[in-house]
Amino acid sequence: MQDKKKTIISGLIVGGLVIAMAANVFNLQNLNKSQVFKSQAAPVxxxxxxxxxxxxxxxxxxxxxxxxxxxxxxxxxxxxxxxxxxxxxxxxxxxxxxxxxxxxxxxxxxxxxxxxxxxxxxxxxxxxxxxxxxxxxxxxxxxxx
CATH class of the missing domain: 2.60.40.650 (Immunoglobulin-like)
Known part of the structure; x- marks a missing residue:
């Protein structure tokens, strides 16, 4: 899980993961899963x-x-x-x-x-x-x- 958090915070996309950013929430989607992580980043x-x-x-x-x-x-x-x-x-x-x-x-x-x-x-x-x-x-x- 640590690597996924680093990926989200840095905004990089690795290994087929798609990160869509909206209103201080990162939505991490993999083929069969969807998880939401909160962030203190500016809204995008x-x-x-x-x-x-x-x-x-x-x-x-x-x-x-x-x-x-x-x-x-x-x-x-x-x-x-x-x-x-x-x-x-x-x-x-x-x-x-x-x-x-x-x-x-x-x-x-x-x-x-x-x-x-x-x-x-x-x-x-x-x-x-x-x-x-x-x-x-x-x-x-x-x-x-």
Whole structure:
């Protein structure tokens, strides 16, 4: 259990575990289990991945579509998608309403090695001196070229 706590606190994702962070609660999901751990970390909204779905097969170019609920006072938002340890790519942000944003982009599988990867999405508020992570999500994806 000690290793899982370290993983959650550091925000790393290891061995097929997916950590979604929302409102000071970390939700650790494994294939057959769901456990909730409290944290004193700053609140981070969870991102709802619409497409591709978790565990999808990524072949060719695929459209990415996600939704996230944000605080009304957040401004100057930016978003990126990252597959595994590869370079982060920017995402387009549009406002659905004053509390929800839509994230869109594309993922080209030919840029990545075949196999299991973790698709990570991050939303940042750039209103302070340094960017602040306000939303994040991680989803398993299989690349096949």
């Amino acid at each position: 909204s969870a991102i709802e991945l619409i497409s591709p779905q978790s565990n999808s097969l990524l072949e060719g170019t695929l459209a990415l579509h996600a939704k996230v609920r944000i605080e009304k006072d957040l401004v100057n938002l930016s978003a990126v998608v990252k597959l595994g340890e590869y370079k982060a790519e920017p995402l387009e942000i549009s406002y659905e309403n004053s509390e929800n944003i839509i994230l869109r982009g594309t993922i080209d599988s030919t840029k990545y090695e075949n196999g299991n990867h973790l698709l990570k999405i991050f939303v940042y508020s750039n209103s302070d001196k340094s960017p602040t992570n306000v939303a994040s999500g991680a989803y398993p994806i299989v690349v096949k070229n």
